[in-house]
Amino acid sequence: MNKESMTRELVLPGDLLDTGSMKPGEGTYVQDGNIFAAMLGIKSVKSNFVNVIPLGGRYIPAPGDMIIGKVIDIGPSNWLVDIFSPYPAPLHVNEVPWRVEFGDTARYLGVGDTLLAKVLSVDETKRVQVTMKEQGLRKLQGGQIVEISHSKVPRVIGKNGSMIQMIKTYTNCRIMVGNNGRIWMDGNMEDMVHAKQAIRMIDEGAQTLKLTERVKEFLESVYRKEE
């Protein structure tokens, strides 16, 4: 981690970030050559770009994002998938790993089914298309869904996946984290309760100090008791 991105400074909309030596990144806007924060978040500087990392807000799909969706409607040649964002995403029959006859869509995915998918494209009016035609993308059978803010997904994953790996090791659950803030998990009932609690902890304390250690302590205390 470079030194500049270490300083975690809270910025509010309208705060001055830079007077022109850097380039405006995400969550910023330019007026009269000065860069201002456009949203509430944490200031970060990366390779001469000033960004504001949001602390909340809705998930806006970007191509390539791995997402966990829920089928909300079925058409003769597509499904409509809720991706936990203001924009529902159609999943066309050509984008699923099965060969589906016209009008036979309900046999493969029903309303309420959850699936792991990838955002294929997003156009300028934010019309989204998702695909399941890639390795690892599939319908998620069983398990549970936990929803958190999409901005906290990096915290749940942790540095090089350390946080999620730790939860998986302790709870023995299978966990998938979607970029849209939906987390799917499957495992032993009690283990899932613990995993959920750990995720809630991260969700609530995303901006606090020594979170990894606290989550570790929590998981350790739970599993020591059970032995």
Next chain:
Amino acid sequence: MGGNSDMKLIDENGIRIDGRKVDELRPIKIEAGVLKSADGSAYVEIGKNKVLAAVYGPRECHPRHMQNPAKAIVQCKYNMISFSVSDRKRPGPDRRSVEISKLISEAMDYVVFTENYPRTSIDVYIEVLQANAGTRCAGLTAAAVALADAGIPMKDIIPAVAVGKVNDQVVLDLNKEEDNYGQADLPIAIIPRTGEVLLLQMDGHLTQEEFDKALDMGVKACQEIYELQKDALRRRYAIVNGEDEAKDEDQEMPEEA
């Protein structure tokens, strides 16, 4: 307005009936993030005014014909609860609340980067729990904090305040008595950083000099309120500088265990 002008609302020492000086604001309390199920919320008290604002969205816009393919729409609903005034207010929208809703949504539409969220709507609900003059300003002040709390991109946090004329004097932040028996009321909302005016209405009469003085006073007071708004948000999102947390680019999907 324009009622009993022989009523004495300011004494010889320039002290108003609630003990304030002519250029003094009522005590203000702002709290951000008070509602759990809203995307963003704020509670504001300005003197005896108590206002709650909630923001939902950006979310899918219904009815569909209201969608704008180029940008988000900002929909605001200002509502006075029946018990907010001493005579029970008949519930439901009326001429006044429709007007205020429109004003506030237009003011917010100007500061929010709506083009980031085409086809969606950003819904703002303002509920006046207790009214004591200047609720549109209190409502807008609360709504701006709630918008920021919801993580919606915008140019700045907007404050609003009313200035008026009472006993031939320009006074800041009218209370109910001054509003009812005063000579003029001038609500103002600005973008603090640039000084752009987002909302300006005038009820009653002011001379050119009085108007200039009032505007000047209002802009100054807006800066004060702006600081309180920012303070409320900082309190809500107080960060402890962590050193061991994930770097934000570590977004790769972990393989299933």
